[in-house]
Amino acid sequence: MDCEQIKREEMVERYLLGRLSESEQDAFELHYFECAHCFDEVKAHRSLREELARQRATIRTEAVRASAGWRWAWAVGAAAAVVVVSLGLWQRRPQVRPQPSTPVAVAPVSKAPEQTGTDHKTGEAGSTQVASLEELARFDPPRYSPAILRGPTDEATRRFREGMNFYSKGDYAGTIKKLRSTVELNPQAADARFFLGACFLLTGQSTEGIRELKETIALGESPYLEEAHFYLSKAYLQEGNVAEARKELQTTVRLHGDLENQARELLQKLEARGKKSDKDN
Amino acid sequence: MVDQLSQEAQTDLSGRIRTGDPAAEDELARFFGERVFVMVLARIRDAEAARDLAQEVMLSVLRALRDGQLRQAERLSAYVHGTARNIANNYLRSRGQQPESVPIVQEIEVSQPPFDFENSERRTLVRSAINRLDSTDRKILLLTLVEGLKPAEISFQLGLTPEAVRTRKSRATKKVMAAMKRLSRT
Numbered sequence: 001m002d003c004e005q006i007k008r009e010e011m012v013e014r015y016l017l018g019r020l021s022e023s024e025q026d027a028f029e030l031h032y033f034e035c036a037h038c039f040d041e042v043k044a045h046r047s048l049r050e051e052l053a054r055q056r057a058t059i060r061t062e063a064v065r066a067s068a069g070w071r072w073a074w075a076v077g078a079a080a081a082v083v084v085v086s087l088g089l090w091q092r093r094p095q096v097r098p099q100p101s102t103p104v105a106v107a108p109v110s111k112a113p114e115q116t117g118t119d120h121k122t123g124e125a126g127s128t129q130v131a132s133l134e135e136l137a138r139f140d141p142p143r144y145s146p147a148i149l150r151g152p153t154d155e156a157t158r159r160f161r162e163g164m165n166f167y168s169k170g171d172y173a174g175t176i177k178k179l180r181s182t183v184e185l186n187p188q189a190a191d192a193r194f195f196l197g198a199c200f201l202l203t204g205q206s207t208e209g210i211r212e213l214k215e216t217i218a219l220g221e222s223p224y225l226e227e228a229h230f231y232l233s234k235a236y237l238q239e240g241n242v243a244e245a246r247k248e249l250q251t252t253v254r255l256h257g258d259l260e261n262q263a264r265e266l267l268q269k270l271e272a273r274g275k276k277s278d279k280d281n
Numbered sequence: 282m283v284d285q286l287s288q289e290a291q292t293d294l295s296g297r298i299r300t301g302d303p304a305a306e307d308e309l310a311r312f313f314g315e316r317v318f319v320m321v322l323a324r325i326r327d328a329e330a331a332r333d334l335a336q337e338v339m340l341s342v343l344r345a346l347r348d349g350q351l352r353q354a355e356r357l358s359a360y361v362h363g364t365a366r367n368i369a370n371n372y373l374r375s376r377g378q379q380p381e382s383v384p385i386v387q388e389i390e391v392s393q394p395p396f397d398f399e400n401s402e403r404r405t406l407v408r409s410a411i412n413r414l415d416s417t418d419r420k421i422l423l424l425t426l427v428e429g430l431k432p433a434e435i436s437f438q439l440g441l442t443p444e445a446v447r448t449r450k451s452r453a454t455k456k457v458m459a460a461m462k463r464l465s466r467t
Contacts, residue, residue: 013425013426015323016323016426017426017429018323018326019429025323025324026362026366029320029323029362029366030358030359030362032316033286033313033316033320033358033359033361033362034286034358039315039316039319041458042319043315043319043403044403044407044458044461045426046319047403047404047406047407047461048407048411048422048426048454048457049426049427050404050407051404051407051408051411052411052419052422052423052426052427053423053427055408055411055419055423056423056427059416059419059420059423060420060423173428173430173434173438176434177429203433203434203437204433204436204437205433205434205437208433
């Protein structure tokens with residue numbers, strides 16, 4: 001190990017976060033035991049972390065303000081764009097009217113290959129809404145009901161509960177940290193894997209979300225099997241992969257659980273979207 | 282004070298301690314004391330205990346050197362590191378505790394480094410450097426370096442792309458480090 005490798009692989013930062021493997025940690029420590037330059041870097045990073053931690057409350061407030069400002073600017077921009085697009089559509093297709101937005105939560109769509117759909121077919125009994133992938137990918141955070149356990153609990157269970165405390169407060173990043181350590185201790189924990197996958201989706205990390213939901217499914221029969229298939233379909237929709245999303249929804253329907261109807265509805269919407277797309281082409 | 286410890290310097294230092302040179306013992310403590318503290322703290326994440334264990338490590342090394350127990354004198358730093366690792370691991374075993382189970386943030390809050398003058402000076406430098414940053418950069422540093430979030434997680438919170446978070450974090454870290462170096466020279 002040399003100074004160049006340490007810099008290139010951000011080892012000082014990873015070391016202080018406890019993210020080096022045991023052998024990397026040993027090698028890095030042995031290096032800074034002899035290298036004054038790298039030990040200075042460790043000390044400087046430690047001081048930086050300590051000072052940031054001391055100023056945490058202030059920094060959070062500042063950033064919230066900045067973030068709120070950004071969101072406000074974004075909202076104004078988005079509203080303006082909606083007005084422009086709606087006017088354009090209205091002029092070109094007078095029979096089309098904007099669709100009211102669906103009041104569901106939070107998942108961002110990382111790749112939304114198509115513009116937000118605002119079409120609503122009219123003039124037909126039982127008409128079908130044609131929603132955009134972005135709308136179809138949205139979902140409410142899965143509900144969590146804590147199990148009441150008696151007797152001593154193991155470390156993995158304790159970490160899971162701590163993670164789900166963050167979850168119930170809407171702190172998905174905090175939940176991810178705890179649940180990651182839970183699945184390290186117990187890779188068979190379907191509940192931890194499922195909520196970890198959901199939290200990844202809720203923080204816009206669809207690739208990681210897909211990985212964890214697939215792991216949940218790979219565990220076989222569990223109380224989270226049906227939900228894992230359903231939310232995996234949402235993850236694929238976030239990625240714009242309609243074919244895989246459809247497969248997951250069909251599996252959800254076949255399981256005949258609580259999400260069967262929602263999965264059927266979603267399949268119908270995807271079907272309608274496909275037909276509209278064919279018609280437009 | 283020694284900055285780099287070559288094999289020759291390690292052999293020399295070990296030899297001088299063995300022959301009872303008090304200046305050499307001071308040198309050993311100055312060079313390794315803080316390193317051992319930082320290392321043990323990184324492993325056990327408890328500043329109070331790390332301070333006690335670092336003392337224990339230094340005493341144990343000193344006794345071994347005085348008694349001439351170190352066979353490969355040119356590998357003094359490896360010997361100090363090995364002793365520190367064993368003592369930290371024994372501590373963790375005795376508490377039945379894994380290092381990962383203690384939140385990183387908690388460690389930072391309780392940490393009071395033992396070398397007060399140098400550390401308070403460094404703290405002033407780092408505070409001044411942090412205050413010169415843009416508020417979004419400060420938040421990115423807090424979320425990455427203290428809370429351990431990944432760029433993708435932060436990007437969602439701040440409405441930036443992960444790539445932008447990565448770039449801003451790297452630039453802000455370099456700015457702080459450069460400002461600290463500049464300020465420490467003035």
